[in-house]
Amino acid sequence: MTDAQPPQLSWAQRFRGAMLGGAVGDALGAGVRGTSTAEIQQWFGPQGVVDYLPVYGRRGGVTDLTQLTVFTLEALLRAKAANPGGNGWLPTEFVFTNYLRWLHTQGVPWDYAMSAYLSAEPAPTSWLLDRPELYSTRNPDGAAIALLGRMARRSPLGADGLLRPPTGADGLADCVAWAAPAMVWSNVPEAVYATGASTANLFTSAPNTISAAGMHGDVLAQLIRGVPLWDAVTASDRNRLGSAYQVREVPADVRRTVHAAMFVGQRGIRPSPSDIDIEFDTEEKPGELGIALAAVGSTRNFADAVRVAVNQSSDSAVTGALAGQLAGAIYGPSGIPAQWVGELELREIIEILCADATEAFAPPPPPQWAQRYSGGVRRSPGTRWRLAEHRRRLRRADHDHAGDHGVVGCRRHAPAGHPAAEHAHGEHRGADFPGGPRRNPGEAGGIRGDRPVEHRADPGAAPAVGRSTGRNHRGIHGDQRSCGCGRPGAVRTGAADRGLPTACHPPRGGRGRGAGRGIHGAGQAPGRSPADAGSGRGPLGIGRRAGAVGFRGVAAGRFRSG
Template identity: 30%
Template sequence: MALWSRAQQQDFRSRVRGCLLGGAIGDALGAGIEFEALEQIRSAHGDAGVTGYVPAYGRRGTVTDDTQMTLFTVDGLIRAHVKRDSGAWHPPTDVHHAYLRWAATQRDWGPDERRADLGWLGREEWLYAQRAPGQACLTGLTGPDAERLGTVEAPRNQHSKGCGTVMRAAPFGLLAAWDPGLVFQLAVECSVLTHGHPTGYLAAGAFAVIIHAVARGGTLEEGVHLALALLSERPRHEETTAALRAALDAVRAGTPSAERVEELGEGWVAEEALAIGLYCALVAEDVKSGLLLAVNHSGDSDSTGSICGNLLGALHGETALPAELVAELEGRGTVLQLADDFVLELLHGPELHGTTGWNERYPAA
């Protein structure tokens, strides 16, 4: 990536920022209606459903565990790259440790200043809030067995395919210099830390590959076809493959609508959330219309909104995001700072690793 031109580096930075901000915006748009049926949403907000942020967890523009875990995924990936200098290179371990730090935000009142491993993200007090975290994420990262690293052969929560494995997987796709097959595999290996059903971790791998394609300047369709090809090589891929094909079929079925979204499912499980988020990104006339389509349905509105936002943000870059939604987003400064640090690490890591400030922000231990 160091050989990229300045224009390419600027484009990549915009896509990373767009992906993380877009996901957070979609998450916040769906947060206030996550557990409501479409009829309830329309009754409360009009026939068009929500058209902007509605209050959730005490304010407008609030994000949920989807954004929280996505940010800690980025933190884990940065630390993996920092540790690479020492010869230690196993990103799933670093992402696992990052998820354990996220789990601490779900039980502690605030950052434990005695912990040297928190880094700057773990000291962000606004992240210490429960926002309806998924049960598999919690059980996979808490309890006496929490330190055990789940693997594909011995995953955590082996029967779970909840969407919590997909909604945090976009950052793997932002490893733009990696081979798509490696991106897919890393997303799988980090999914089984909490979700062990093949559909759960394969959906995460597919999502990461689609993000990867658009982060490198490709189209959503190119990303989907590459994901389908990689899925075909994996056992028990059928549910995930069928969900992606259903999303493509829905694009050709006619005018986009909430009812058409609901034909793809409710989004509580991984393959349905991926299908809904992808469909809404594929048919979006602009970022805002795609995000609103992704959240106005009966089901897991914040997760489908987050997935759609990750896709559209990576596709179009941060300047395409609706300014009024960016301005009111909870934690915007944290999201942007982490996005920029991720880009700095990928583009200029060796120059940073010997500096005290960087090591304090992302301690390798």
């Protein structure tokens, strides 16, 4: 699939599609959960499962994955209601207590399930606990009931704020599926990633499971904002995997399975069940996430995506739920077959929660007046910041030049005919370089960090072609040429042919070479000076001159004279 996305889908539609799609994928794979590819094809033919199978006494029945996903979303709404002013924190405790409420629906007495919180909640308070359809045990041998039973006795929430999960086992892909509602928690990708990761961290300390849950929530958060699938995956992989939520070691298995998914999903052909079984390792590895990504990436509609995801040898309910969440966020509710949605168990509960979450978490629309001015080319905040910083440095360079010639204030306040008034933007700051001499505070005139110099421009003199730049000169334009003032070896910074300001740089005795990088363009000016060879980097370009260093640059030099 080439990231084909339906146009004009809102945040609310994509989010609702992700929640309904996850439940549909779970229900589609529930009937063959834990069944090998060979057995699936033996029972249902080469095409495998293509429709709901009767499970739990009905078509469209869901597993504990959808139940816990519902309780996760309700926990986020509880957290938002408790602190409506912001979401710059992790709602981990709210999620944990809601999972204990779910444990009660699986037949565990309230006094035992909520033993750590009985003083605050002696009786059930959640509206979900009034819904009889949730009181059904769907996976009694699964990890959720076993681990939450241990967590009810000993909370994983430490008094010091650290999580102490009951196991270190890896490969608990169930956590990845039911942590998916983290996608709505924040507009900050790092906060979304951390919310999903901390949800899995309640159950296990395994770095790959934790990171897979964080990455899945992060990718979903981007999808519901209209970001293409592989762009979202790449951004999460490069910018947040392993860093937005710290784990004890690098989540290498997550990265491997994601890269394998990108390879399979972008080939342009639909992978076979045997291809999936060979490519993705689900034995204590997060291969289920890779299967879901490959299934969605290699198909062009919701139905094909979840069918590819469930017809293979790993946990089909988990892969179906993960693929359904991803595909639902891409295609929206209208992309899900209407019959599947109509027969879906817990649909009403999911719809209620989606409506509440949209009201609580949806990004506000732009104001009415701004919609008239939203078109055209926009300058990125980083560009605005760099330009503002550049202008600030130019103003400071004016002031420094004037001060070096004994004039207080910038060049536009210098007397007419004064050399400071002829200087444009340039900066001489020997104190910014390691080992450079510093001028005494009371010393007037001269280049900062050096002896006073007398600089008289002779307009009638022939332009000097010199080889000189001083080590104390910090240029910001990265281009140096002959100054034209008549002083041998003098050069100018800037590029008049590009409309940039120029500034005079007096020569000094000796020979030296250096390299520096300024923030605009590139230039070279060898010269006669006791210069050190320095280097620095700036974000907008490359320049070479002795000891010069660009914006946010680093200078390192060795003194050499001859």
